[in-house]
Amino acid sequence: MDYLFDMPTDFKVYKIKRDKSSGSQPTHTHPYYEIFYLINGDCTFFIDHNIYKLNRGDLIVVPQGELHKSSFPQHGCSERYVLCFKESNLKWLNDIVGPDFVKESLSTGVISIPDKRRDYVESLMNKMIFENEGQDILSPAFIRTGLIELVLFIIRCRRYEENVIKELDVDNQLMQQIATYIYENYDKKLSLEDMSDKFHISRSYLSKKFKAVTGFGFKEYIVNVRIKNACRLLLETNKSITDIAFECGFNDSNYFGDAFRHVKGVSPNKYRKNKEAI
Structure with missing residues (x-):
């Protein structure tokens, strides 16, 4: 059976810690995008037919409908941001650069965020978490612009930066x-x-x-x-x-x-x- 997070809205973001006592996450799919960013620690991530060993600063894009599972560390703990959003959030970006370009750029893949850019990514995530708590009537707009900025950063990394694509788990x-x-x-x-x-x-x-x-x-x-x-x-x-x-x-x-x-x-x-x- 498909494993679905509770998403009453078209956007969800949270920061969470996991260790071996957390139990095993079932392999699952969901009808929305997920961005998974590892703040610290390590974990193994299986998606469709690829196995990745993730470390601090690694970010993985999980498209809609992709089979995936993260395995928690056997020693210590790992901390990650998880951001889930429906495709409707990308309409503005689709209108500007084209839906095919966006979809291709958000295909399955792992990016190792350079050290100097991790503070930027983590700051964006923290801002979206802050606004997601419902600060005022402007919060949805701040969330939408934060998400678009993060997606644009991911697209730029994948298309124009060198040495950021994570290798498979040897x-x-x-x-x-x-x-x-x-x-x-x-x-x-x-x-x-x-x-x-x-x-x-x-x-x-x-x-x-x-x-x-x-x-x-x-x-x-x-x-x-x-x-x-x-x-x-x-x-x-x-x-x-x-x-x-x-x-x-x-x-x-x-x-x-x-x-x-x-x-x-x-x-x-x-x-x-x-x-x-x-």
């Missing part, structure tokens, strides 16, 4: 390769036995390590990747639900329907009909 390179293979070959037959043979590891090790690193069971991840692509086809094409099921790697349309309801909470047909609400 400590989990094998699990990274397996997740990427599944992500790119979701429409094919994928079994634990076949993958263990392909990557020359035991089935038990693959199963346990994949779960520990990504938060997904092996089969669970395959199903979620297939469902994600099925959602895209349901909204962007007129293909039949049966054709979409087979195209996404399901060999039984009934099983596809059950799996879809389990992950999305509605049937494929209802999901397609509710396109405007998604």
Whole structure:
């Protein structure tokens, strides 16, 4: 089932501490953007098929609908800002530079904010937290301008600055390769036995390590990747639900329907009909 934060409005921002006693966050998606900025400490962040080791000053953009999970540190604690906003907040920016430019610039990615610019980012976050408490009738305007300024800064970093893009987590390179293979070959037959043979590891090790690193069971991840692509086809094409099921790697349309309801909470047909609400 989709894991959704409580967002009664189109914007939310907060500062939070986490350690191993906080429990594990479930892997989830949500129908809005999220910006995650690590103030101090460290954590592992899994998004779609990529695994990142985040440290102080790292910022990750999580687009709408992307599978992701953060793992809390085993020692000490980490502190982060989390900012969530709906696409409607970007209308002004879309009108100026174009929605395609904005969407591409806010695709999944991790930026290592340079030391000299961290105070600037953290100041913006603190201002939005302050205004989000509802200081006066001008607070919504201050929040909107703060968000746009932060998004513009992120776009500039990603497009025009050098050496700010975070590399993947090399400590989990094998699990990274397996997740990427599944992500790119979701429409094919994928079994634990076949993958263990392909990557020359035991089935038990693959199963346990994949779960520990990504938060997904092996089969669970395959199903979620297939469902994600099925959602895209349901909204962007007129293909039949049966054709979409087979195209996404399901060999039984009934099983596809059950799996879809389990992950999305509605049937494929209802999901397609509710396109405007998604």
